[in-house]
Amino acid sequence: xxxxxxNMANAIRALAMDAVQAANSGHPGMPMGMxxxxxxxxxxxxxxxxxxxKWADRDRFVLSAGHGSxxxxxxxxxxxxxxxxxxxxKNFRQLSSPxxxxxxxxxxxxxxxxxxxxxxxxxxxxGMAIAERHLNAVFDxxxxxxxxxxxxGDGCLMEGIxxxxxxxxxxxxxxxxxxxxDDNGITIDGGTELSTSEDIPARYRASGWHVxxxxxxxxxxxxxxxxxxEADPRxxxxxxxxxxGYGAPTKQGxxxxxxxxxxxxxxxxxxxxxxxxxxxxxxxxxxxxxxxxLGAKGAAARSDWEGRLNGHAQAAEFTRRMAGELPDGSAxxxxxxxxxxxxxxxxxxxxxxxxLGAITAALPExxxxxxxxxxxxxxxxxxxxxxxxxxxxxxxxxxxxxxxGMAAAMNGMALHGGIIPYGGTFLVFTDYCRxxxxxxxxxxxxxxxxxxxxxxxxxxxxxxxxxxEHVQSLRLMPNMHVFRPADAIETAECWALAIKRADGPSTLxxxxxGFPPLRDDVSxxxxxxxxxxxxxxxxxxxxxxxxxxxxxxxxMDVAAKLEAAGVGADVVSMPCAELFDGQDxxxxxxxxxxSGVLRVSIEAGTTYGWERYTGLDGLRFGIDSFGASAPxxxxxxxxxxxVDAITPQILKKIG
Numbered sequence: 001x002x003x004x005x006x007n008m009a010n011a012i013r014a015l016a017m018d019a020v021q022a023a024n025s026g027h028p029g030m031p032m033g034m035x036x037x038x039x040x041x042x043x044x045x046x047x048x049x050x051x052x053x054k055w056a057d058r059d060r061f062v063l064s065a066g067h068g069s070x071x072x073x074x075x076x077x078x079x080x081x082x083x084x085x086x087x088x089x090k091n092f093r094q095l096s097s098p099x100x101x102x103x104x105x106x107x108x109x110x111x112x113x114x115x116x117x118x119x120x121x122x123x124x125x126x127g128m129a130i131a132e133r134h135l136n137a138v139f140d141x142x143x144x145x146x147x148x149x150x151x152x153g154d155g156c157l158m159e160g161i162x163x164x165x166x167x168x169x170x171x172x173x174x175x176x177x178x179x180x181x182d183d184n185g186i187t188i189d190g191g192t193e194l195s196t197s198e199d200i201p202a203r204y205r206a207s208g209w210h211v212x213x214x215x216x217x218x219x220x221x222x223x224x225x226x227x228x229x230e231a232d233p234r235x236x237x238x239x240x241x242x243x244x245g246y247g248a249p250t251k252q253g254x255x256x257x258x259x260x261x262x263x264x265x266x267x268x269x270x271x272x273x274x275x276x277x278x279x280x281x282x283x284x285x286x287x288x289x290x291x292x293x294l295g296a297k298g299a300a301a302r303s304d305w306e307g308r309l310n311g312h313a314q315a316a317e318f319t320r321r322m323a324g325e326l327p328d329g330s331a332x333x334x335x336x337x338x339x340x341x342x343x344x345x346x347x348x349x350x351x352x353x354x355x356l357g358a359i360t361a362a363l364p365e366x367x368x369x370x371x372x373x374x375x376x377x378x379x380x381x382x383x384x385x386x387x388x389x390x391x392x393x394x395x396x397x398x399x400x401x402x403x404x405g406m407a408a409a410m411n412g413m414a415l416h417g418g419i420i421p422y423g424g425t426f427l428v429f430t431d432y433c434r435x436x437x438x439x440x441x442x443x444x445x446x447x448x449x450x451x452x453x454x455x456x457x458x459x460x461x462x463x464x465x466x467x468x469e470h471v472q473s474l475r476l477m478p479n480m481h482v483f484r485p486a487d488a489i490e491t492a493e494c495w496a497l498a499i500k501r502a503d504g505p506s507t508l509x510x511x512x513x514g515f516p517p518l519r520d521d522v523s524x525x526x527x528x529x530x531x532x533x534x535x536x537x538x539x540x541x542x543x544x545x546x547x548x549x550x551x552x553x554x555x556m557d558v559a560a561k562l563e564a565a566g567v568g569a570d571v572v573s574m575p576c577a578e579l580f581d582g583q584d585x586x587x588x589x590x591x592x593x594x595s596g597v598l599r600v601s602i603e604a605g606t607t608y609g610w611e612r613y614t615g616l617d618g619l620r621f622g623i624d625s626f627g628a629s630a631p632x633x634x635x636x637x638x639x640x641x642x643v644d645a646i647t648p649q650i651l652k653k654i655g
Contacts, residue, residue, distance in 0.1 A: 003290040005043070005219045009035040010274045011078060011287050013247055016070035017270060018280040019092035019099070021261045026093060026101065029244040029257030030068030033216070034182050037240045038291055040222045041180070042075055045230060047146055050080040050299035053109035058298075059146045059304050060112050060128045060416065064121025066102040067181060067259070073099045074109045078288065079295030081532060083108055090281055092398060105415070105443055113415050114443045114558030119159030119437055122179065123405050124439075125150045127294050127412020127419030127421070129177040129235070130387070130397070134367065136417050137393035139318050142308045147230070150179040154192050157181060157200055161435075164405030168233045169235045170208030171400075173389030177235040178226070183216070184244040190255050205281060210234040216242035247274045321365045321418040324446065331362035336522040344488050348510040348549065349452040351491035353378030356422075358390035359397065359495060360384055360634065363420065366499075369397035370424040371406050376512075377424030377452050382588045403429050406437030407518065410447040411626060414440075424450035426458075427509055428467040430474065433512045437563035440505035441479040447505045448498045454484065454509040455604035456639065457550055462629030469606045471509050471548075476609075481578050484509040484603075485527070487518045490575055493527040496574070513632050515553045518573070530580025531591055535559055542654055544593040546572045547602040554641065555602050561647045567654065574613075598654050604641055610651075619653055621646055 012035040020026035037543050042048075047059040063072045070092065073084050084099050091097035102116030112128070115121035129148040136144040156162055169177055173528040181200070185192045201211045207574035210232040214225035222240065229236035245257025249269040262270065271277065278284060309315050320327065329395040335358040344351070360383040368384050372375045380396050399406040403425050410421040430437065430451060440447045456466045461520050474482045483494035483506060489508070498506035518534060519526075526532040531546070535556060543562060547555035552573045559569040573592055574580055580588065592599060592613060601610040607622035614620055636642055 002630045004288050005039055007287050008290055009039040010036060010276050011283050011291065012071065012074040013270070013274065014276050014278065015074040015077070015089060015281070015283070016266050017262050019070050019073070019089050021264070021267060022280070023093040024261055026070065026261065027067040027259050028262055029186070030065055030153060031071035031074065032246045032248070032257070033184050033242040033244045034068065034240070035246070036076060036217050036219060037180055037222050037242070038071060040219055040226060040399060041149060042079060044090060044223060045226050046149060047298060048079075049302040050076075050110070050295045051299060052088060052302050053081060055302050055305070056417065057144060057146050060123045060125065060148045062112055062115065062125040062128070062148065062554045063103055063235060063322035064115055064119065064125070064150050064156045066121060067114030068153070069099070069101065069103045069149070072103055072111060073458050075120055076108065078283070078291035080292045081110045086281060103552070112115055112566065113411065114439055117439070118155040119161040119165070120408050120436060121407035122150055122152050122156050123161045123165035123436070124412040124415065125177060126169045126174065126405070127409035129169065130172065130409060131413045131416035131419050132176055133392040134387060137391070139314055142312060143314070143318055146178050147176045147178060150177070152179055153182045154184065154187060158196060161404045161408060164402040165408065166207045166209065167649055168399065168402060168405055168409065171389070171623040173208070173233070173388075175233040176194045176516070178229045178238065179236065180238045181239055182242055183239045184242045186244045186253070186255050186258060188258050192264065201237065204237045204422055208234060210236045211239065212236065213239040213241065216240035217246065222585060225591055249273050271487060271650060302458070306465060318418070324417065326390070326500065327363070329362055331358050332492065336492050339488050339492060340520045340522045343520055345486050345514055345516050347512055347514040348485050348491045349376075349378045349512060350514070351488035352450060352495065352510050353381070354488070355492040355495045357381045357383070359499065363499070365418060366420045366422065367395045367397065368422045369406060371397050371399045371403045371429070372401045373425055374398070376426070377450055379422065379424040379450055399423065402435060403432035407440070407447070407449070407614070408431040411436055411440055411443065414445045414447050415443065420448070422450055424452060426465060427451035427454045427470050428465050430470055430507075437474075437480065437505065437507070438477060439648060441477050444479065444503045445505055449505065449507040451507055452510045453512045453562070455511070456623065456627045456635045457511050457513040457604065457632050459512070459632045459635065460629050463626040466627030467605065468623055468626060471603070471609070472607050472609050476602050479504045481506045481576055482509065483507065483527070483576050484549035485575050486549055486573050487515070489517070489519045489522060490527055490573065493525045494575055496525060497527060509549060511550045513550065515550055518552060518556065527575045528579065529587065530576040530578065531572050531574035531585055533570055533591060534573045534637065535571040537570050538563050539566055539568035541568040541570060541593065541597060543567060543569040543598045543600060543650060544572060545569055545602060546574055546592070548574050551602040551604055552643065554643065557643045558602070558646050558650070562650065565651060567651065598650065598651060602641070602646065604636070604639075619649060
């Protein structure tokens with residue numbers, strides 16, 4: 001029997017409905033509806049090699065509609081990736097299976113990014129497309145010449161982040177980005193007419209995109225539309241008109257197929273309607289062979305590329321960047337040595353800017369940006385010229401007021417490889433970035449968030465712009481390292497740690513206001529352990545003051561007043577609680593003091609959580625309300641964060 005494209009697409013449909021049924025959980029409708037489109041994409045357009053899933057010049061395929069995860073699991077299995085195996089698919093959504101409910105890139109090669117929260121896959125793909133264009137400009141077509149393909153659903157296109165991503169991609173002219181819209185008109189609640197009347201193609205056209213449509217179940221029409229998209233110099237939206245749950249006799253085209261198993265009776269009817277006579281999880285040998293032959297096609301293109309790489313003048317540099325390895329050199333140590341000679345009285349946002357100057361000069365893979373706050377975040381350096389549609393070799397992106405889109409694009413650049421992204425906004429606006437920051441942490445993404453104006457030290461802009469709970473809430477996020485440095489030297493040390501960290505994201509919380517330098521010793525990176533003793537008690541030690549960021553200098557002043565009263569006080573600077581928590585018991589106990597010592601925390605944010613270091617009997621100075629609009633000094637006095645407010649309370653506590 002001749003294997004047709006419809007036979008091959010039906011293999012996807014069968015695996016999807018069988019896996020969801022076996023799990024008694026999942027979303028069969030999208031994979032069944034998009035099976036024909038995916039078959040054409042993987043047959044004739046996508047550049048990939050299952051035997052080399054990390055091949056640098058492969059096309060990136062992103063399933064933004066992550067609930068339809070059985071689509072990508074089916075495609076990976078059918079085309080010959082090592083995993084998922086058929087057994088993995090049989091265990092879909094079970095604890096032991098890499099086939100999670102939503103795709104997770106750290107569980108399966110071939111899954112380029114973790115998706116699930118709608119719209120983020122799309123926005124992440126924008127970052128991948130930026131990375132491709134930038135690296136192409138640096139290394140030429142011989143090494144970097146690939147596309148980014150996205151399957152997105154109605155929900156992805158409704159999400160607010162979609163609007164940010166669409167605008168950015170259109171503005172940057174990312175013509176290697178092609179989005180296949182699963183235009184099935186169905187959401188969980190029912191038809192899309194319940195919630196939207198938007199002319200989506202018009203919005204995309206207005207944003208500088210090329211738009212084409214096709215019948216998502218007509219292979220020739222799909223092929224024609226994808227060919228047009230591939231040829232157009234603009235980013236493309238391909239509106240694929242599909243029937244959700246295609247083939248299900250009573251449920252196709254309805255929300256009943258969206259997020260629930262079809263049921264045994266409906267599956268039996270679907271098999272009849274599709275002419276699929278095979279038992280659950282059985283793929284006929286001729287169909288599987290046809291799929292595996294498709295998967296094998298990419299080996300030749302990959303081999304040709306490897307030949308070009310081996311003879312390329314920039315092969316070593318390209319390989320280094322794509323591996324995420326840092327170059328040899330002492331740029332940061334040289335910079336620190338210069339600081340130590342004449343420690344400056346800078347705000348840490350300024351300290352960050354100057355440190356970044358040295359870092360970006362030494363690391364050409366760093367691409368920065370800001371969500372319309374460049375002059376406040378201090379994220380641009382002499383080495384980072386603008387990245388534009390006319391010059392992709394630039395290293396600075398003006399993201400506009402798109403905090404969420406910025407963070408997702410940073411994830412995409414990092415996941416693509418060859419780039420270490422950083423981006424800035426005010427710390428309070430991590431509220432807008434949080435979804436993407438969380439995916440940074442889940443995916444172990446090397447993204448660096450530069451968050452300035454980190455406390456009531458922001459001043460007159462008032463409570464809407466003054467972060468209170470934000471630093472602590474980011475500390476609660478697993479795998480996120482939060483750095484709040486106290487001076488220029490700590491800031492440089494924290495930057496060095498953030499860059500060195502290849503297995504997760506970092507956030508730098510930086511001040512608007514300046515304060516005096518606290519250190520001149522740079523022989524070792526003292527921030528590496530998360531906290532260290534900045535000042536040892538002179539009199540008998542009765543107090544340990546633990547502080548972060550701008551409040552470390554305040555703690556030093558409090559300690560001086562306590563010493564003058566005959567009370568010995570250590571000062572511990574804790575720039576990164578996560579790193580400190582990773583130290584051994586002996587180090588942590590030594591730093592925080594033994595029995596009979598009062599532990600005191602000082603941080604211009606919520607006191608919630610500080611009891612883990614101070615104990616319930618300790619003192620915690622901070623802010624457990626929203627801020628206020630006033631000059632900085634007035635605010636710190638108002639909230640009791642002064643020497644004269646803190647010292648008497650400590651003396652009273654110790655009697």
